[in-house]
Amino acid sequence: MEVDTRAVPARERLEYWHESVRDRFVPLLVVPAGREVQGRIRFREIGSTRVRRIAGTEHTFRRRDSDIRRGGDPEELNLLFVNRGTTVVEQDGRTATLTPGDFLLYDSARPFEFRTRGALDYTILLMPKGLLGLPGGVDATCTVRPGSARDGLAGAVRHLVASLVPPERTAGDIDDDLALQESLLAAVSCLVPTAPSGGPARVPVALVRALVRRHFRDPGLSPTTIAGACGVSVSHLHRVFAGEERTVAALIREERLQAAVRSLGSPASRRESVATIGRRCGLPDPAHFSRVFHRRFGVSPREFRDRFAGAGAGAPIRRRTQ
Incomplete structure (x- = not known):
């Protein structure tokens, strides 16, 4: 469940790293900034959704038309959280500069480029588009529109996704993974940019259930801490659960x-x-x-x-x- 360039001889690291990134994500050009490449990928599969934690030295990652023709469209939408370093992302005619705590969506069906400034550390969720349940589907209007995941709903999703790697495998994992996938995709669908609603952020019940499932062992977990993680009031959280079988x-x-x-x-x-x-x-x-x-x-x-x-x-x- 982990790729690490330190596990292979120095002369083999560049090829090993290039192939590992392509295998764990999509075909693309991987260009380290220096002669000494270092990188690590931790990964987990949750149903048909993939979670990746990738860290390494300064890089450029470029997904070209030729890569797409060779590898095809993975039919995935990718949610990127920046944990360390500064990264410039380009896709669909937009450019965004991301720093730790930022997030955005990008689509492997079209060319993109990532340019890091110094070391990088990302958590990335690769999600099947068909399971996101977005009324208008997924198009180029939702990509490379950065936001902050330091708090609020995006922050809650960020911490939930980060808790999934490295994986903790247990008995009954397949059923748990399918339930967790449903919760994750429901939460992420609320982060996809749509027409402005003018109202407060929508907190999906599925996200709260996923947070409880991941953190119930913490004796301090309560409706108050969950509301704080989602950036809403406790009364708002209770209203969200008003029609549910159980209270939070x-x-x-x-x-x-x-x-x-x-x-x-x-x-x-x-x-x-x-x-x-x-x-x-x-x-x-x-x-x-x-x-x-x-x-x-x-x-x-x-x-x-x-x-x-x-x-x-x-x-x-x-x-x-x-």
Whole structure:
């Protein structure tokens, strides 16, 4: 899940790096600024969406007409977040200069050029256009229109995407990846430039669900911290969830409890105390953990482990409605 030029002899690094970038992104010209090329790519596949973290020395990356003819149209829209350095991006007759914390969209179906000033570090999401669900589709009007991802909705998406690499693989990964892909694409669709609405940024429920799924182990996660990450008020966040089955607080609690069920029923966790499992699932107070678990499932965490160890999340426990 990682490419690193330090893993090969110096004389082979340029060719290795060029081919690695082309393989992990699209065919393009890779031109390091100096004789000593250094670079690293960490990557993860989430359904049919690809996440890339690429860092290296000063470069120019150029996608030419000949590259497109040779490699075809990948039918992807790319979301770029700049973590380090300054980069000038050109596509569709527009030029943007990006610094750390900025983001923009670019399209590999048409020529583009990236010119870095010094070292580079990007996080890039490569998304199938057909899954974005944009009413007007994707066209050249949405590319190379930079924005800030230092806070607000774009900042929340940036931190979510950054948390995906390096990957953390677990059992049940395929189903989790498909759900995560849906959440990611729903969130990103809100960042695609459209006609000005004049209203506040739209916070998709899918983004909140994805943030909860990635950060529920943090005991400080709450509706307040999620609202702050998305750049909206807590009352606005509650309005977004007004028509949902669960409130944001209940969503966080349920994610933690379901993780606890999986751990309590897993043979791999037999040597861990109930309190340790609670802490790992974002419920560090043993008394509170036992109380909310019993209220949700009708048995205490310890009783669940004694009765159903080895059955995991599919154990026949009595689940109470909320």
